[in-house]
Amino acid sequence: MTTTKKYWKGLAQLHDDPIVEKLAQNEFVEELPVEKFLGDKENLSSTNSSRRDFLKFLGFSTAAATLAACETPIVKSIPYLVKPDEIIPGVANYYASTIYDGRDYASVLVKTREGRPIKIENNGTCSNSRVQASVLSLYDSARLKHPLKQNQEASWRTVDSEIVEKLSNIKEGKIALLTSTILSPTTTQLIKEFSDKYKNVEHLMIDSTPYDGILDANLDSYGVRLAPSYSFDKADVIVSFGADFLANWMANEYATDYVNGRNPKNGKMSKHYQLETNLSLSGANADKRIQIKPSEHGYLISSLYDALKGKKFDSRLSPIVKSLKSANGKSIIISNSNDKNVQLIVNAINNKLNNYNNTISINEPTHLKQGNTQKLNDLLVDMQAGDVKALITYNVNPSYSYANSSQFNEALKKVDLKISTSLHNDETASLMDYVCPDSHNLESWGDASPKHGTYSLMQPTISPLFKTRQFQESLLVWTDRSDYLTYLKNFWTNNGIDWNVSLHDGYFNISEPKLSLKNFIDKSSPINLVSSNEIELELYESIALGDGYQANNPWLQELPDPLTRACWDNYLTISSHTAEQLGLLNWNVSNGALNGSLVDITSDDVVLRNVPVMINPGQARSTVGMAIGYGRTKAGKAGDNVGFNAYPFTNKKTITIEKVEGEYEFASIQLHHTMMGRDIVKETTLADYIKDPSSGNHRETYATYKGKLTADKVSLYDEHDLEHGHFWNLSIDLTACIGCGECVISCQAENNIPVVGKAEVRNSRDMHWMRIDRYFSSDMTEELSAEQKISMIDMFSEMEEPSENPEVVFQPVMCMHCNHAPCENVCPVAATTHSNEGLNQMTYNRCVGTRYCANNCPYKVRRFNWFQYSDNDKFDFNMNDDYGKMVLNPDVVVRSRGVIEKCSMCIQKIQELKLDAKKSGKPIEDKDAQTACASSCSTNAIIFGDSNNKESLVSKLRTDERAYDLLDHLNVRPSVFYQTKIRNKA
Amino acid sequence: MHKESEIRDPLILGNKTYHDITRDIARPVEGKANKYWWILFGLSVFLFLWGVGCMAYTIGTGIGAWGLNKTVNWAWDITNFVWWIGIGHAGTLISAVLLLFRQKWRMAINRSAEAMTIFGVVQAGLFPLIHMGRPWLAYWVFPFPNEYGPLWQNFNSPLLWDVFAISTYLTVSTVFWYIGLIPDFAMIRDRMSKTISPMKKKLYTLLAFGWSGRAKHWQRFEEVSLVLAGLATPLVFSVHSIVSMDFATSIIPGWHTTIFPPYFVLGALFSGFAMVETLLIIMRKVVNLEAYITIKHIEYMNVIILFTGSLVGTAYITELFMAWYSGVAFEQYAFINRATGPYWWAYMAMMSCNVIIPQLYWIKKVRTSFIATFILSIFVNIGMWFERFVIIVTSLHRDFLPSSWTMFSPTFIDIGIFLGTIGFFFTLFLMYARTFPVVAQAELKTILKSSGSEYKNKSHE
DSSP states (O other): OOOOOOOOSHHHTTOOOHHHHHHHHSSSOOOHHHHIIIIIIIGTOOOOOOOHHHHHHHHHHHHHHHHHHHHOOOOOOOOSSOOTTTTTTTTTEEEEEEEESSSEEEEEEEETTTTEEEEEEEEESSHHHHHHHHHHHHTTTBBBBBEEEEEEEOOOHHHHHHHHHHHHOSSSEEEEEEEEOOHHHHHHHHHHHHHHSSEEEEEEEOOOOHHHHHHHHHHHHHEEEEEEOGGGOOOSSSEESSOTTTTTSSSHHHHHHHHHTOOGGOOOEEEEEEEEEEHHHHHHOSEEEOOOOHHHHHHHHHHHHHHHHTTTGGGGGHHHHHHTTTTTTSSSEEOOOOOOOHHHHHHHHHTTTBBTTTTEEEEEEEEEEEOOOOHHHHHHHHTTTOEEEEEEESSSHHHHHHHHHHHHHHHHHTEEEEOOOBBBOOOOGGOOOOOOOOOGGOOOOOOEEEEEEEEEEEEESOOOOOSSOOOHHHHHTTTTTOHHHHHHHHHHHHTHHHHHHHHHSEEEOOOOOOOOOOOOOOOOOOOOOOOOSSSEEEEBBBTTTBBBTTTHHHHHSSSSSSTTTTSSOOOOEEOOOHHHHHOOOOOEESSEEEEEEEEEEEEEEEEEEEEEEEOOOOOOOTTTEEEEEBBBBBSSSSTBBOOOOOGTTTTTOOOEEEEEEEEEEOESSSOOOOOHHHHHSSEEEEHHHHHHHTOOOOOOEEEEEEEEEEGGOOOOOOOOOOOOSSOOEEEEEETTOOOOOOOHHHHHHHOOOOOOOHHHHHHOOOOOSOOOEEOOSOOOOOOHHHHHOHHHHHHHHHHSSSSSOOOOOEEEEEEOOOOOOTEEEEEEEEEEEEOOTTTTEEEEEGGOOOOOOHHTTTTTTOOOOSSOOOOGGGGSSGGSSGGGGGSSSSSSSOOTTTTTTTSSSSSHHHHHHHHOOOOTTOOOGGGGOHHHHHOOTTTTEEEEEEETTTTSHHHHHHSSTTTETTTGGGGGOEEEEEOOOOOOEO | OOOOOOOOOOSSSSSOOOOOHHHHHHHHHSSOOOHHHHHHHHHHHHHHHHHHHHHHHHHOOOOSSSSSSOOOSSSHHHHHHHHHHHHHHHHHHIIIIIIHOOOGGGGGTHHHHHHHHHHHHHHHHHHHHSSSSSGGGGGGGGGOOOSSSOOOOOTTTTTHHHHHHHHHHOOOOHHHHHHHHHHHHHHHHHHHHHTOHHHHHHHHHHTTTTTTOOHHHHHHHHHHHHHHHHHHHHHHHOOOOOOOOHHTTTTSTOOTTHHHHHHHHHHHHHHHHHHHHHHHHHHHTTOOOOTTOHOOOOHHHHHHHHHHHHHHHHHHHHHHHHHHHOOOOHHHHHHHEEEETHHHHHHHHHHHIIIIIGGGGGSHHHEEEOHHHHHHHHHHHHHHHHHHHHHEEEEEHHHHHHOOOOOOOOOOOHHHHHHHHHHHHHHHHHHHHHHSSSSOOOHHGGGOOOOHHHHHHHHHO
16 A cells, blocks of 8 residues: 655745745855855955854864864875786785795795795695795895995996906816805806816805715715705614704705604604703604714714624613614614714614615705805815905805804905805804895795705795896806896706696606615724713704804794793703702893803803803703804894804813802793693593593593582573585694794794794783793602692692703694683783674774783783884894884784784684685685694694584594593683694503 | 650761751862862872873784783783673662662762772773784774674673673663752752853753652652662672683683682682772862761671672682692692792782781771771772782783793883873873762761751750
8 A cells, every 4th residue: 555645844835835845956055155254354354254154264264173183094005007917906916936045945935915025835744943934034024135345335247347357367276156055056057158168167165064974974885975965754664873863954944854754643653862961842743752962972972883784782772673673774873972883783783774765865966055164164174374355155155154263264264255145244244345145045046956856946036136136146146147047947847847736846867877876884893982971062053043144033032942932042051960069040030030050161262251051951961051142243233243153162172160140031831840730731642642542631620419410401591503605714733833833933924923022021921922932841740749648739849840851842833713712701802803704803993902811711822012113113033123024914904002912713714714715705715714723734643623513624533532621610601622742651 | 655666876977967968068069179189180180191091002003012921811901801890880889779678888989889880891901902912903892783794792701791791881880970959969960050151051961861859850860870780799709700810710820720710709708898998088088978888887888898808808718728629730830830939919908908818897996997997998909909910910921831930010101001090090080080979968968867867965955
């Protein structure tokens, strides 16, 4: 039924008065006297503007003036005049490339946004935190921005012409080319061509941590100076004498294989013995760790060889000998000794155990370490004698990293022409006549062959930021040519490589025949035990900084050491027993921060004053460890004068320690080291796991009237609907996690996490969204206290002390995305809320910063912006630097002061994934769902996915017998869960 | 044969007449301040300004100026907040609950106790504001009509309950206080000379709200006082219960306790009475109120302190018992750590100041001594500050995952802000003492035993 009702506003309208129509046409009944008022100054007094008009004008002009006064900050963005085809603003492009800086090698995918590389992703190979962080080193404002001549800015034209002229004029004497290990076949070729042009060119390669022992031993054993490649996945027994192969030893590529060989699902795990002085990452992951002194190293290897030959041997080795007997051809023995004689025995043992061609491949060698320290020593003699007329350095910094750097610096003065190609005006470059700055990997073309038959290509992902030129191009220019790209392309096309496909993939394999080598010759001779009462020193490369090349990278400086949990420092690690003997202490000050005693250390003529000591469980008695890579003086503002340079002690075996007055302030992000008898990392042994896959994974129960129930059965809360749509889950396998910290850097890069500096870390205000907790075992347990009737107070105080040779566990902890989140219901302004996909979300612009959520978080994963961390001179790191800011991920907001932030489970990646799926109309594939931590994990310990997708890996892991929720008695229902830690021990 | 039943000791000493009372109460307002007042005032203002500087620095640079960290996200800020709120409680109890119970002795002290309440709540209210990371957005905690969705507050959050509890408390206390002041303001108004101090006269006229002393006014006054007392009484219990829920509803061992609401209320009364004593013992000297605030008042309050102190002690021990009895390892560790961990000294300070020292009040000599009471009241104030510190910091600094365990140490800014609020509090109180009738003289006059005593005194002569 239609309505015929008509509404009218007044009688006039009802009666169709013409005035209604007239008024409807004319909105402004009275004409606004704008002109009269504003137009004429003279007639202002006689204007007929009403009082109302005056107020209107007044109101308008006040409002206009106010609005004009509060100008919003203008951020200028320049649109593309001609938009490059491949760039769509807001969409990331990925390029396959290679990172190799003379130390760390990885085949990578580089994520670029609007032409800026912002993130490194793994391209199917293992990488490490330094590779992840290298994208920030690209934007290091301490990099050289132009060539230098006598430390003054110069043009490439001048520099090149002078260098070429000087090189050509050298008639007598050597031109020395001192480089790191070169992996690039084209660079090797170029160096050859360079040598052809200039006579008397000598090319030397050195590694900052030398591997001469292994290389020379293989020269004796097999007739080639090469290092073998290892297959840790094929080994049933791994015996490492001090070699930290999970972190920095030889190549950063063994972790994946190692973990693949230790998957309890297969019912089989390799048995890993580590005999070492310092507590290394590998030692922390070992099934059995034996503390040895460096002086026992050779003797024990010799004794192991004796044992295998059926002779008498050191009793400490008996479990190893027993394991090795049943692992013919399935074991790996390695040592970090740089002594050829020791390595000869290692070779002999591996040969005796039939490991060559099974787990160790010498005829498919690795190319990563080729340095020869002896040649450098010889060169120094020549330099001293004035026989070296020119020195060109590439990727090396001997003034810093050579054991006797003052000798090098002295000898350098005798060289007529000194050229560095360093990216920085570093310790060596600053002594040179010319610095021809190399470009960063991400600005360069290149190739690399890390291993026999394996090749990868490097492509630039951004134009050089500064007036730099890659080394290869310099070599071409100095040999009167140019265009390295064409050179590279021709080189590989001529070798039958499909350039486009290979460049797209980033790597290619050439099936080269295995090297044909001489038969193994056992040249080993036994080593006897030399007992020493002195304190022995063993240097190590820290997990964050390695050899110190990227010391100016604040991400790496702030990456806590996985074991000591300290950052922005190196120190003397010492056992509690030895520290007590020497009267050295570590203590916590009133805000909990760690302080340590200071010592002077002396070895022969090398003295280092006021070095702090860090008591580190696991350190062998009467030994100390110290990380190299610190104490840089010309690295840049983040890296300069951080820690102490330990390189001068490279060849020193023993030191004397003298306690001195004063104390040192450490920045350690974990101040408490044991689990205090709590069920935080659930652990079992392989044997128990095979019997019962859920062993060690018992759940806490509550006594109720219905009997004992687990927490989730006695919940008072309404459930979120997690059945529909996605349910994003993260599984963390504590057996697979080796604690390397690569995910921490990856997360930092992806999520624009600020660096806060040493002082703030010391105030326990680190900002990392994820951390890798490290716990040591303690001698005191609840069982022991019950047995010995120790009071609870004493028990807890003794539990705080880690064992002297503790078992170590690592546990990555980020926001657990609780589905009954304690943080969500305490926020007064509802700034943190739950998504219907199982995520706990943080709304930064709603947050007022009461920090109640952080207090109520049982995992303590929420981070507060105590200060403004970007654009603040007090936090002069990458976010206060126009170059450094280029690394920021445009998809993630940079948080302001006063708000809480935390892991978002990479919501920006999830969102992108969902949008892509929606556009393409296809369901999300499990493999595409990745968080930054999961995608960077070299050991696949972190698995992300949608648990509502029944095909997904994470949904299967969710119901695995090993799966457990951290602190499950709280019934917070995390979306992140863990898989029990399994050790292969009796 | 004349038999006279024993009468109670008078609450007002010194055979005061009605006019004496008027004169005594009006004297500080009408007269000039003495030297001590100026010294105290100067010191308070200095501390206050120092505190303002520290607050400005905090707001200018960030909460990082304080000693907080990722594990201990609240420390002195919320300790001070709860402490000040607690101090406020005695005022309301004295003026409302004791009014309902017809405790006449409260009349000499209720005005100042209420003033203390309001000034204390003002200090307390500062902390939730400045402890925010972005205090300029503090208005977001109030439910106001908005165009953000509209976006409302999270009514599950105890912090929001705090907002309502404290704003209600402050409003009701202020109104109650002001209503009580009206007849007294009128008294001052009437004594003010229009010619000598016209501005003051005007001001007090305004404040007296047209009070004429008619019977109708008195009737309304009594009624409103009773109604407000009825309204304020539940607040005495609700405010600190709600404050305690900031902790009780959380999951942190040491916070997550159902005993908290009564425990906090008792603690608040305990500390409130201690602060009333601290203030009144000074004030009775400074503004010559010896005749009105007598040892009798002090003794009554000491009995309350002894009672509430013992109950607080019981609560402490109950907590320990429950930790043991629960069998929850986390809970047990929280309390072992409190008593024997790195903050054992704070726990000891709390235990000795709050539980052991007030037991001295069993001794009559101690509870009837001004000096002893003054010293003990300071101990209680310190002890109750430590109670809140212990609850907040020792529970947070070692919670579930030992990897995050750390400690807290205050910075100069933390200390400066706390001292600043003490300065602010005393500034307000000293200004009040010079401008307000510090004793509810109108009420007090109702208990003056004038005619009978005078007659008796005369007959003795």
